[in-house]
Amino acid sequence: MSAADAPARQPAPTGGPGDERLVHRSLARRLMSRPELGSVVGAIAVFLFFSLIAEPFLRPASLSTVLYASSTIGIMAVPVALLMIGGEFDLSAGVMVVSSALVSSMFSYQMTANTWVGVGVSLLVTLAIGAFNGVLLTRTKLPSFVITLGTFFMLTGLNLGFTKLISGTVSTKSIADMEGFDSARALFASHLTIGGVDIQITIVWWLALVAVATWVLLRTRAGNWIFAVGGNADAARAVGVPVTRTKIGLYMGVAFCAWISGQHLLFSFDAIQSGDGVGNEFLYIIAAAVGGCLMTGGFGSAIGAAVGALIFGMASKGIVYAQWNPDWYKFFLGVMLLLATLLNAWVRKRAEDKS
Amino acid sequence: MARVGRRGRVVGAVLAAVLGVSLAGCSSTGGKRAEERAAQAAGGKAAVHTPRWTFAMVTHSGDGDTFWDIVQNGAQQAAVKDNINFVYAHDKEAQRQSQLVQSYIDQKVDGLIVSLAKPDAMKDVVRKAEKAGIPVITVNSGAAESKAFGALTHIGQDETVAGEAVGEELTKRGKKKALCVLHEQGNVGHEQRCDGAAKTFKGELQKLYVDGTNMPDVQASIESKLQADPAIDAVVTLGAPFAPTAVQAKEQAGSKAEIDTFDLNAQVANGLKDGSLGFAVDQQPYLQGYQAVDLLWLYKYNSDVLGGGKPVLTGPQVITKKDAAALQEYTKRGTR
Numbered sequence: 001m002s003a004a005d006a007p008a009r010q011p012a013p014t015g016g017p018g019d020e021r022l023v024h025r026s027l028a029r030r031l032m033s034r035p036e037l038g039s040v041v042g043a044i045a046v047f048l049f050f051s052l053i054a055e056p057f058l059r060p061a062s063l064s065t066v067l068y069a070s071s072t073i074g075i076m077a078v079p080v081a082l083l084m085i086g087g088e089f090d091l092s093a094g095v096m097v098v099s100s101a102l103v104s105s106m107f108s109y110q111m112t113a114n115t116w117v118g119v120g121v122s123l124l125v126t127l128a129i130g131a132f133n134g135v136l137l138t139r140t141k142l143p144s145f146v147i148t149l150g151t152f153f154m155l156t157g158l159n160l161g162f163t164k165l166i167s168g169t170v171s172t173k174s175i176a177d178m179e180g181f182d183s184a185r186a187l188f189a190s191h192l193t194i195g196g197v198d199i200q201i202t203i204v205w206w207l208a209l210v211a212v213a214t215w216v217l218l219r220t221r222a223g224n225w226i227f228a229v230g231g232n233a234d235a236a237r238a239v240g241v242p243v244t245r246t247k248i249g250l251y252m253g254v255a256f257c258a259w260i261s262g263q264h265l266l267f268s269f270d271a272i273q274s275g276d277g278v279g280n281e282f283l284y285i286i287a288a289a290v291g292g293c294l295m296t297g298g299f300g301s302a303i304g305a306a307v308g309a310l311i312f313g314m315a316s317k318g319i320v321y322a323q324w325n326p327d328w329y330k331f332f333l334g335v336m337l338l339l340a341t342l343l344n345a346w347v348r349k350r351a352e353d354k355s
Numbered sequence: 356m357a358r359v360g361r362r363g364r365v366v367g368a369v370l371a372a373v374l375g376v377s378l379a380g381c382s383s384t385g386g387k388r389a390e391e392r393a394a395q396a397a398g399g400k401a402a403v404h405t406p407r408w409t410f411a412m413v414t415h416s417g418d419g420d421t422f423w424d425i426v427q428n429g430a431q432q433a434a435v436k437d438n439i440n441f442v443y444a445h446d447k448e449a450q451r452q453s454q455l456v457q458s459y460i461d462q463k464v465d466g467l468i469v470s471l472a473k474p475d476a477m478k479d480v481v482r483k484a485e486k487a488g489i490p491v492i493t494v495n496s497g498a499a500e501s502k503a504f505g506a507l508t509h510i511g512q513d514e515t516v517a518g519e520a521v522g523e524e525l526t527k528r529g530k531k532k533a534l535c536v537l538h539e540q541g542n543v544g545h546e547q548r549c550d551g552a553a554k555t556f557k558g559e560l561q562k563l564y565v566d567g568t569n570m571p572d573v574q575a576s577i578e579s580k581l582q583a584d585p586a587i588d589a590v591v592t593l594g595a596p597f598a599p600t601a602v603q604a605k606e607q608a609g610s611k612a613e614i615d616t617f618d619l620n621a622q623v624a625n626g627l628k629d630g631s632l633g634f635a636v637d638q639q640p641y642l643q644g645y646q647a648v649d650l651l652w653l654y655k656y657n658s659d660v661l662g663g664g665k666p667v668l669t670g671p672q673v674i675t676k677k678d679a680a681a682l683q684e685y686t687k688r689g690t691r
Contacts, residue, residue: 062583164424271599273421280569
């Protein structure tokens with residue numbers, strides 16, 4: 001994974017050339033100050049824990065299942081992490097995924113169009129929702145919490161209202177027999193067999209998104225803008241950072257990933273329940289927060305969010321592999337997440353003390 | 356200015372492209388056109404000349420619940436036939452559900468249909484309706500409480516009886532170890548279904564809780580359970596939308612388990628037909644809505660009461676491959 005080499009890709013700060021100790025220390029410090037360090041330790045702890053306690057956990061097929069569960073959260077945790085680094089929240093992200101799936105399913109069905117047409121229309125609509133969030137936020141200067149809560153309710157209502165109005169029922173009709181379904185499924189919901197293990201394609205999407213987001217954050221001007229905007233928007237504006245454009249872009253990034261997740265939902269499960277997705281926005285925020293993104297903005301990483309999603313995936317499925325009493329499932333999950341996050345915070349604090 | 360113009364042109368071009376593609380990119384299979392070609396359920400006019408009474412239905416359904424949608428369809432079609440003005444409201448929170456019932460009592464409706472998923476919260480308001488002279492019929496859940504609260508009749512499925520039917524069917528099919536997948540933690544009806552199945556099933560039955568509003572998570576959870584315990588040879592989901600997901604989970608996990616389910620929808624009918632599902636236990640939600648409206652009408656018109664104080668059961672009906680073909684078109688139109 002790109003987790004290991006990402007810190008090295010960061011531009012080396014100027015240490016005295018020839019002074020070996022200085023270079024060495026700054027490298028260690030750079031490693032220690034990476035936001036995902038704590039979460040990586042947390043992830044290793046959770047992994048070791050379930051490897052010891054649940055015998056089927058270490059099987060390749062099981063790990064592939066865990067990765068699939070992580071990837072469906074992780075695909076959304078990446079843009080949500082970027083948004084959080086930029087100092088904003090998006091409460092509409094969970095429902096937006098379902099909206100995106102509903103739009104492409106219903107457009108294809110009602111127009112009797114090739115499913116790819118629905119997929120394209122859905123991309124435009126979803127990006128428009130993201131832009132709506134971003135523009136409204138930057139124009140009104142209201143907290144993102146309020147704006148996206150409004151969008152959350154509106155989308156929840158629209159999902160149900162439109163589906164009922166157009167389909168006559170609360171779930172969409174099957175589009176599995178329509179043209180273009182199979183090729184779209186190949187892109188969004190297929191699985192590859194690597195070394196006898198089934199790998200869901202969402203895992204590939206996930207890793208690709210993490211790589212792109214990490215590159216943007218660490219290597220491009222836009223990445224600097226995101227950190228600056230989340231740190232102090234006014235100061236950023238004063239030095240010429242396009243705050244408005246950056247924030248709108250971040251919301252559209254969330255929308256784009258919601259589109260990918262939505263298409264996966266549609267082509268994997270064929271018929272979409274219009275009431276789904278509520279509450280998932282918190283999973284994305286949790287993954288980003290567990291992965292070291294500060295709730296106040298200005299600090300965090302895409303890799304951290306990916307590790308956060310991985311911790312969530314491992315904990316939630318590891319409990320099933322361990323065959324614990326299901327009545328206590330949510331309790332165990334909460335304990336796991338809390339412990340992983342505490343370990344995360346502890347490691348980071350020690351890292352900061354040392355450096 | 357020039358910039359705005361250029362942007363406008365780009366947007367225009369994109370829209371034109373989308374429209375162009377949608378005209379050219381038609382699908383020759385499936386879609387709405389296929390649906391229109393198929394026969395539609397009969398609409399129709401009132402069959403009686405009684406006054407236009409108003410009946411209200413208040414359920415504990417969440418937003419966008421497939422099951423309650425079918426109940427509502429049944430009620431609406433009976434309302435058309437009986438010349439009834441039918442109004443519907445729902446809220447999954449018991450407190451808000453009882454407030455909705457209260458608001459219909461305030462409006463002095465002519466009849467009430469209520470589901471009693473959380474009976475204690477509904478007790479007072481159902482009694483109030485009775486005192487206000489509004490006949491109440493309870494549907495779906497609350498068979499035990501219905502009469503004590505003063506309702507005329509209860510129409511629904513006894514969840515324990517339905518679970519028992521599943522247990523018997525599993526035993527009949529020679530299953531040894533079954534998994535009961537609950538998609539709502541804390542739903543009493545769900546627990547009763549699994550417990551009922553455990554009671555009559557000769558093998559071992561385990562429970563698995565999943566997050567019903569998150570399909571990929573449902574799939575991954577079932578997958579991991581099947582991987583953890585390869586001895587499981589039957590998976591029972593408690594709602595129709597979860598059955599196809601369980602089928603995918605089984606394929607991913609490389610398990611041989613048979614997938615069975617409570618309730619019915621178009622996907623389940625297809626699954627039964629092509630053999631990917633073993634059987635479905637239907638409680639005929641259409642009947643729950645249809646009968647409730649019809650019985651209220653009968654009561655207003657003729658003082659009829661059905662059931663003699665005992666609940667009127669709408670299920671369980673065990674549906675297998677041989678029934679599936681006949682039911683497919685009814686599931687498509689949303690009445691089964």
